[in-house]
Amino acid sequence: MMSKPLEHEPQPVGRFAPDLQPRLSALLAPIRPMLEEVERILVEEADSAPPPLDEMLHHAIAGGKRMRPAVILLLGSLLSGDPDHLAQVAVAVETLHVATLIHDDMVDDSPVRRGHETIHVRWSVRDGVLAGDYLLATAAKGIAALEDPQLMGVFAEILTTVCIGQIRETHTAPGEIRGLDVYRRDIEAKTASLIAGACEMAAMTSNGSEAVCMRAREFGKRLGVAFQITDDVLDFVGNEPRLGKPLGSDLRQGLLTLPALLYIDKGGADDGVLKVIGADGDRSPEAVAAAIEMIQASGAIDAALAEAQEQAQAALAILTELDTPERTGSVALRDALRGLVTYTVSRGR
Amino acid sequence: MMSKPLEHEPQPVGRFAPDLQPRLSALLAPIRPMLEEVERILVEEADSAPPPLDEMLHHAIAGGKRMRPAVILLLGSLLSGDPDHLAQVAVAVETLHVATLIHDDMVDDSPVRRGHETIHVRWSVRDGVLAGDYLLATAAKGIAALEDPQLMGVFAEILTTVCIGQIRETHTAPGEIRGLDVYRRDIEAKTASLIAGACEMAAMTSNGSEAVCMRAREFGKRLGVAFQITDDVLDFVGNEPRLGKPLGSDLRQGLLTLPALLYIDKGGADDGVLKVIGADGDRSPEAVAAAIEMIQASGAIDAALAEAQEQAQAALAILTELDTPERTGSVALRDALRGLVTYTVSRGR
Numbered sequence: 001m002m003s004k005p006l007e008h009e010p011q012p013v014g015r016f017a018p019d020l021q022p023r024l025s026a027l028l029a030p031i032r033p034m035l036e037e038v039e040r041i042l043v044e045e046a047d048s049a050p051p052p053l054d055e056m057l058h059h060a061i062a063g064g065k066r067m068r069p070a071v072i073l074l075l076g077s078l079l080s081g082d083p084d085h086l087a088q089v090a091v092a093v094e095t096l097h098v099a100t101l102i103h104d105d106m107v108d109d110s111p112v113r114r115g116h117e118t119i120h121v122r123w124s125v126r127d128g129v130l131a132g133d134y135l136l137a138t139a140a141k142g143i144a145a146l147e148d149p150q151l152m153g154v155f156a157e158i159l160t161t162v163c164i165g166q167i168r169e170t171h172t173a174p175g176e177i178r179g180l181d182v183y184r185r186d187i188e189a190k191t192a193s194l195i196a197g198a199c200e201m202a203a204m205t206s207n208g209s210e211a212v213c214m215r216a217r218e219f220g221k222r223l224g225v226a227f228q229i230t231d232d233v234l235d236f237v238g239n240e241p242r243l244g245k246p247l248g249s250d251l252r253q254g255l256l257t258l259p260a261l262l263y264i265d266k267g268g269a270d271d272g273v274l275k276v277i278g279a280d281g282d283r284s285p286e287a288v289a290a291a292i293e294m295i296q297a298s299g300a301i302d303a304a305l306a307e308a309q310e311q312a313q314a315a316l317a318i319l320t321e322l323d324t325p326e327r328t329g330s331v332a333l334r335d336a337l338r339g340l341v342t343y344t345v346s347r348g349r
Numbered sequence: 350m351m352s353k354p355l356e357h358e359p360q361p362v363g364r365f366a367p368d369l370q371p372r373l374s375a376l377l378a379p380i381r382p383m384l385e386e387v388e389r390i391l392v393e394e395a396d397s398a399p400p401p402l403d404e405m406l407h408h409a410i411a412g413g414k415r416m417r418p419a420v421i422l423l424l425g426s427l428l429s430g431d432p433d434h435l436a437q438v439a440v441a442v443e444t445l446h447v448a449t450l451i452h453d454d455m456v457d458d459s460p461v462r463r464g465h466e467t468i469h470v471r472w473s474v475r476d477g478v479l480a481g482d483y484l485l486a487t488a489a490k491g492i493a494a495l496e497d498p499q500l501m502g503v504f505a506e507i508l509t510t511v512c513i514g515q516i517r518e519t520h521t522a523p524g525e526i527r528g529l530d531v532y533r534r535d536i537e538a539k540t541a542s543l544i545a546g547a548c549e550m551a552a553m554t555s556n557g558s559e560a561v562c563m564r565a566r567e568f569g570k571r572l573g574v575a576f577q578i579t580d581d582v583l584d585f586v587g588n589e590p591r592l593g594k595p596l597g598s599d600l601r602q603g604l605l606t607l608p609a610l611l612y613i614d615k616g617g618a619d620d621g622v623l624k625v626i627g628a629d630g631d632r633s634p635e636a637v638a639a640a641i642e643m644i645q646a647s648g649a650i651d652a653a654l655a656e657a658q659e660q661a662q663a664a665l666a667i668l669t670e671l672d673t674p675e676r677t678g679s680v681a682l683r684d685a686l687r688g689l690v691t692y693t694v695s696r697g698r
Contacts, residue, residue: 049513050513050516050517052516052520053513053516103478103479103482106474106475106478107475107478107479108475109475125455125474126455126456126457126458126519127516127519129452129455129456129478129481130452130456130512130515130516130519131516132478132482133449133452133481133485133508133512134509134512134513134516136482136485136508137505137508137509137512138509140489140501140504140505140508141502141505141506141509143501143505144498144501144502144504144505145502146498147498147499148498149493149495149496149497149498149501150496152489152492152493152498152501153490153493153494155489155493156486156489156490156492156493157490159482159485159486159489160483160486160487160490163479163482163483163486164398164399164402164483166479167399167401167402167476167479167480167483168399170475170476170479171401
């Protein structure tokens with residue numbers, strides 16, 4: 001597949017990719033009313049901000065897949081958590097997630113997110129800084145309202161870890177060949193820590209035992225790692241209009257993710273790819289497209305996807321063993337969680 | 350006094366302006382060991398961040414006057430609060446304050462703070478975003494560790510209010526003539542809410558009654574308003590090397606603060622000043638210096654300082670009436686708080 005400059009089509013606002021949407025929509029049926037409540041609160045939060053912040057917030061929350069709320073609501077319901085509390089945690093986690101996206105887009109200077117202009121481009125850098133800060137504060141307020149100090153501790157820990165992950169990635173020199181272990185540590189911090197913390201909070205809100213909370217956390221971590229690896233693979237093989245951004249964005253910035261690192265690890269560093277991805281590489285669209293083809297042809301994409309699959313399998317195994325109370329609808333909730341895990345890694349196929 | 354482009358001299362790092370330092374230093378003697386503990390924890394926080402974030406954080410915390418920690422420690426000690434808890438609140442509030450300064454400097458694109466280059470200039474905008482976020486998270490973690498949900502609620506509320514105040518000011522059009530009430534609302538949100546919340550938290554940490562917590566909050570609000578008005582006046586009459594920035598910075602950005610707004614309110618809007626401060630004003634250094642002279646000559650500076658004095662008097666009155674437990678050293682603590690309030694407004698003279 002060739003990379004070329006992309007005419008951005010607006011993505012369908014909200015929800016999952018069109019071909020997977022019907023199946024996922026059916027899986028999410030048991031928590032549909034709760035997801036709608038989460039959506040309602042998110043919109044209400046945006047409405048209650050003073051102008052022009054309200055408009056920025058509506059723009060920022062639109063089009064999200066709400067994967068994190070879905071995981072929280074499914075896992076928390078499986079553990080018989082209180083629906084209102086779970087919805088509040090789901091809103092706070094999604095709000096935190098949107099805040100980090102606004103700031104990440106500034107850090108990466110990304111012009112487009114979900115097929116729409118990013119906040120700092122459409123408004124300004126100063127508005128991006130403040131809108132992100134406001135959402136961080138709103139998320140913290142939402143968790144504080146639940147009056148559970150342990151929950152607040154997990155929440156605050158997530159944010160420091162995400163920042164550390166982002167800072168590490170930002171200070172990865174262009175073309176730097178990270179060790180595979182360093183890559184794995186970095187994606188755990190920047191992506192998986194939020195989903196791990198979200199799952200732990202879902203279990204805490206449901207009064208899960210400490211052992212259950214730790215298993216829930218591990219489930220989220222595995223899911224988060226699988227998700228990020230798949231995302232990194234999609235930058236090599238994805239469907240551009242659906243991604244909402246051109247292929248090869250990472251390579252063009254000199255950021256080497258798992259497929260490139262596996263390719264180099266297998267001894268591919270000495271040929272043409274290094275000319276593209278090295279510190280002084282030629283990062284023209286043509287050169288990047290050629291590098292993508294070489295990496296694809298090497299089998300490194302399949303190896304990366306296999307690693308994502310392995311993480312997803314580990315998440316599914318935790319789910320099977322998870323000690324959950326007997327309740328009506330458990331089977332449907334567990335099936336939906338399985339479906340979400342499977343969807344996460346199947347995006348790359 | 351004429352405004353002219355400034356050669357920035359580095360400010361003495363840390364502590365108050367040199368001429369006031371000996372007196373304040375004596376006043377702060379009762380809480381000196383606690384202030385040193387706060388300083389130690391702030392340095393430890395910076396040390397514990399991964400490179401190059403640690404260096405940015407050391408840069409960001411250096412040279413602060415620690416006014417907010419001083420107020421928290423004095424007020425909390427007067428209310429017989431636990432020294433360790435008070436130190437933790439003081440560290441969290443100062444950490445939050447430094448985080449907002451980093452982001453504010455990006456929002457205002459200020460190149461210099463406390464006589465040193467700002468983070469986004471010395472490093473980069475992306476580093477400024479992330480360093481600020483990391484400190485916000487660290488502050489939230491510090492408060493979460495105290496395991497008091499009400500405290501966390503006040504803390505989260507502060508941050509949303511500060512953001513709203515900043516956004517309002519940012520979206521004040523250049524040269525916009527805000528009503529005096531709008532100006533007062535804006536400085537309450539962007540500056541006074543943090544000091545008000547800090548004082549409320551100091552009282553909460555000391556198990557103050559709700560009435561005492563509300564009085565403490567009101568004390569902080571008055572002090573914060575007095576502080577911000579004085580800061581705004583200093584932009585017209587301050588000592589440039591000590592300010593660490595050129596006079597007239599606000600006017601040059603088209604931001605009208607109390608002295609300019611009082612001048613216009615008294616009917617001065619139709620003359621030469623409007624040519625400088627209006628929407629399409631001539632904001633050259635010479636024009637700004639001329640506008641400053643007109644505003645000074647009108648008596649608007651004195652009127653603004655009188656308003657700051659009035660707020661400081663209200664803060665002192667609350668302090669006199671505040672119901673505090675009997676304890677050794679109360680007189681010294683109360684005197685020190687009075688001294689801080691007086692110092693805050695005397696900076697403008």
